[in-house]
Every structure is written in structure tokens, then in C-alpha cells.
Amino acid sequence: MPETASRPTLEAVAARAGVSRATVSRVVNGGNGVRKPLAERVRRAVEELGYVPNQAARSLVTKRNDAVAVIIAEPETRIFADPYFGLQLRGISKELTAHDTQLVLLLTEGRDDYARVGRYLAGGHVDGALVFSLHLDDPLPGMIQRAGVPTVFGGRPGWSDGTHKVVYVDSDNRGGAREAVRHLVGLGRTRIGHITGALDQTSAVDRLDGYRDVMGDADPRLVVESDFTPAGGERAMRTLLDRCPDLDAVFAANDLTASGALRVLRERGLRVPEDVAVVGFDDMLPVAEQTEPPLTTVRQNIEEMGRLMARLLLRGLDRDASGETVDDLPHSVVLPTTLVRRASA
Amino acid sequence: MPETASRPTLEAVAARAGVSRATVSRVVNGGNGVRKPLAERVRRAVEELGYVPNQAARSLVTKRNDAVAVIIAEPETRIFADPYFGLQLRGISKELTAHDTQLVLLLTEGRDDYARVGRYLAGGHVDGALVFSLHLDDPLPGMIQRAGVPTVFGGRPGWSDGTHKVVYVDSDNRGGAREAVRHLVGLGRTRIGHITGALDQTSAVDRLDGYRDVMGDADPRLVVESDFTPAGGERAMRTLLDRCPDLDAVFAANDLTASGALRVLRERGLRVPEDVAVVGFDDMLPVAEQTEPPLTTVRQNIEEMGRLMARLLLRGLDRDASGETVDDLPHSVVLPTTLVRRASA
DNA sequence: ATGAAAGCGCTAACAC
């Protein structure tokens, strides 16, 4: 398309307002140190010409991009079956928008993509990065660290080289798991099983730890490793039932897993919650509210996590700019979870 | 952060390779018209210095951004409860990545955001836009058209000024609906109800039209307007049942709605599919596979839609660059759907 | 085939 008659430049506005480019620039960037009437004249010229600053030219001199990358590395399609992804993005987007910062989305799946992302980051296209690091052996955090791009992680990364300080925002997976299991205990349950998530993700490990915090050294057969999927949940539930027929409750690592477990329970003719109480994790609405019976589960404030990630990153960037001391580095944040009671436990 | 020792420039590479900046530029951009050995020397210098072109500087002169905006306007949180959003993005991302184009995500919710998006687009930050236009009265398409940014829509926009040609990618909602209803008819059902989606979205209208294509002027009480939500589905199902107790099948505008309907059916002691067969739309996995019974539904290839949107846009941009005639403008595409049979019908 | 030089549109010293 004939890029509709190239847009007006600073120069044009300056001419129209009868001032210098510098003055226009000042006005456009906040207008400090420009006398009222002059500024007004400039603003009118801007208005009339429909002037919009050229970001490329600006970046070239300021060395800022006013853009941050959001990197979502998820080889599996799991994350895309997950509405949380969208909520998280929404939270991030809101915060970035409020700071006139653009969101560049980088989705990866596979090694080649990693190289590409590495190059992009190293290319200085963005001022910072927000990364969802989902697997323990993920090379991404290392690459990012090396690229020297300020970063905030979503979920505690299962990675640390001890020297660099990583900043992350996470839900209190362990605490939430404890609350879930305690709830079950409060219901009088004693044979409480746990279906874990994929243990190469810290969230799964933390939830397992929370379970153990409450159950101590309970019968180890009560814990079955799974993978956060409904099918995995079904399999694990069968195993659990075969191993421990006297089971009276299950804490599943997430709602998807729980839904699979519920199906097996129903299939075996066990009543929920009468025979076996079930608690999930996530409060993934389309799932948790639709199961039969609806799921008691641990809710995390996903959107808030996203917002916080963005806020921490932006604060870090501002700090850079204003040259504060390193001690002001933003700290990681762990958000509380809440138990949502429905019919399953 | 002390932006880790500012990155090497073209100049530096040129010096190291003992050539001019122009030559390095040529090599970096494909290397046409540069003799082999020289090019090789330059490439080595690039490698050694870890040179990455400064996109801002490049954009400044080329007037291309190698970035496109993805605009998702969804006032409701509905879209975020919807995994399709992610799939769509994945498709888009794959295609853009293959063309070295960045994805700038613009999420909007509310009028102020619209102005912001308008400004952004007018600012020439991106070469094109991919827009999910979900509501009939959405002002976004108009704004975009005015900004003169090449655009491809996701889903047929319920908007047209007759003069501008809009390019979109959509699923064959009408055809899919027809197939769903025909399937029900093939099952011997005669009293087939329809719970519509939000009728300010073309997808809902098209699905209703598909239903009517098959059912003709059936009892109008068989159609109940709803809103794509589970709660809406419940309400609509109750209405439907009260109005037409002899109902023997329901085609719901999407899976979420269907899941609500299923719940009401169960609550009323009606068996699915024996008493009432149910078909949904979307094949939203976490829902369709988890309902009791699992949902027969119409699947759309969401990821492919995304990929196609990006492809059409990029093709359009290339066309601009190569100055082909207007007749080569990409055309809209409607993707076929497929009926997925599960237990509910 | 390669190099020299002229900007792209903007900001930030520095003068006045």
C-alpha cells in the first residue's frame, strides 16, 4: 500500500509552529521548559498535522525501545489449552500499556526458536523480557542472562547459577497445596493421595512439597507422579485406586488432572465427595466449574501475577535509567492462593 | 543495567574486515553483489564481534518495521477463558517467525484503549495488523482502515463500508452448523433446538443461519438466544425444555454453552444422548473431552486460521513492496470445519 | 564489485 503520503516530521511541525525542531521535541516529550503560549502553538500544529513521533528515529538516539518481550516457551501444546496464558498476558498488557510500553510476543517451540530468541534479545530490540520458564532444564534463562537483558520470570525458574540474582513472580504453590491438604484433613480424611504434576516444573515440585508438609511421611504409595493432563490424571487415579483401595481423598496437582481423576472415580462407582473427596489446583474456570461435581480447588491470581511481573520489570528499567543503587533491585514476589470450595471436597 | 558495553556497529565490523560500511551492509542483507572471499571475511568479522544489526537504525531508513500488530479486542473476559486465543496466536507466531517479522500484541478493553491503538497504528510502528474483530459494532475496523494499515481480520467482521475491501480468514461457521444439525437429523431427531451465541458476533449469526438452512421454518420456539457462556447455556436450556418438552436434540453455538446445557439436562433427569442428543461447536478440548458425556462437536482449525491470517498479510506487504497490481490483493479465506463424534450425539 | 557520502527523524548538549 502506498504508505499514505509519508507522515509529517518534527521538522514540518516546527515550520508550521514557527519554532525550532528542538522546541517541538520538548513539547512532544512533556513540554518541560517551554513557555505556555509557545507550547500551545506547537501542540496545535501537532494536532493539525496529525503528527506522530517516529519511534525508530527516537529509539536510535535514546537507545530505549519502549518495548519488552514476553517469551513463552512451551514445547507442549499444554499451555495453549490453558486459559491462564491469556489471563497472564492480559495482566502484563495492562501494566505495560499504562507505561506506554509495547508487548512483543515471542513464542518458542523447539531448539531453533531458542537461537532465534537469543539473537533477538541480543539485538537490543527490547528493553527487557518477561519469561515463563516452565521446565527445569530450560536453556532459556541462561541465554537471557547472557544477553544481558533485564528479566523477570513467571514462576520460579528451576535454575540458578548462584551468581546472578533472578527475579520472579510466583504463586505460593507450596502454601496452596498445604491449604488444600489441610482442608481434606479437616474433612476427616486420613488416606489422602496426591497426583503430582510434571516434576520438571517447579510448580509441581512445590505442590508436592506442600502435600508432604502436611502428610509427613505418609504411605509413599499415596503419591503418584503424573503430568498435569486429564489423561495423565486418569492413569494416575487408576494406579492410586489399585494401590490403595482405602483411599478417601485426592489432591490433584491441577484441575485438568483432577477432572481426569473424577472420571475414573465415577467409572469405578465411587461417589465424590462421599467416598473420595477431590481437590484440584488452578481454579481453571472452564474446567473447575464444569466437572461433576464442581471442583474444590486452589485459586491463583493469574492476572495479578502478570501485572506484577510487568511492574517489577518496568521498575527495574526505571532504576537503570535513574541510576539508583543495585540494592534497589526489585525482589521476587510470591502471591498468596485461596481455596475455593465447591462440591468435590 | 549498564547496557553491557554497547554492541558493535556496522562501522566496527567494517573496520575489522577492512572494508567499507556499505559492503558490510550488503553482506548482512543477503550478500548480493559482493565477491565470495570478501563476503566470507565480512561474515567472519560479524561472527567474531557478535554483530547484530540495529533494527531502529534500519527501520529509520527502510521505513519498514518487520513487525505486525495483533489486536485482540475483547471487552469480556470470555476470550481469555478460551484456549483458542492461544492456538490462534501460535499459528500467527509460526508464520511471522518464518518471515523474520515480530509480533506486537495489542490487547484492548474499553474505549481509551481504542484511541491508544489507533494512535499506535497511525504511528507507523508496524507494517500491518491482524485483528480479531468480534462484535458487530466494533469501531476498530473503521479506525484501522483510516490509519491506512494493511490488515487481515480473524473472523468475518460484521462491518463493511462497501468501498474498502476487507480481507479476513474465517471458519465455515454456517457450513459447520449445517453439518452438526444434519448429523442430528441423521440420528433420527426431529425436534432439534438451537442455543445461539452472542448475536452481535458474526460467528453466532452464521451458526444460526446454518441451523436454519437445515431446519427451515421449524418451530421458532426451538431457537433460544444466548451468549456463548456456560451459565447462558444453562438458562437457555431451561427455557428450551420448558417451551418444548418434546425436544430430542440440541445444537449449541459452542462447547461452553453445550456444557451448561448438559448440566441442566442431567439435572432434569434426561439422558444424553438417549433422550436428548447434544452437539457443540469449537471442539474446545478441555471442555469437550471432559463433559459427561464427552461432546460431539464441530472442530475448527484455529491454529491454521492464525497461520493463514499472517500469511495473507505478509503476502499483501510483499505485494506492496514489489508493486504488483491491485488485482493481486489477497482474498479472504473460509476454512472448512469437521464434525468430531463423541458420545453426546 | 566496492567505497564515499548523504541522509532517515529524532534527541541532547551546548550556545545564546
Add this chain to the structure above:
DNA sequence: GTGTTAGCGCTTTCAT
């Protein structure tokens, strides 16, 4: 306060 000026890093004629 406001204007002048010197680049930011790159591509792209235009010479050679």
C-alpha cells in the same frame, strides 16, 4: 527559554 548542531546506525544512490 529557545535555537543550533552534532550525531544515533543504517541503507542507498552515485562515483569509481
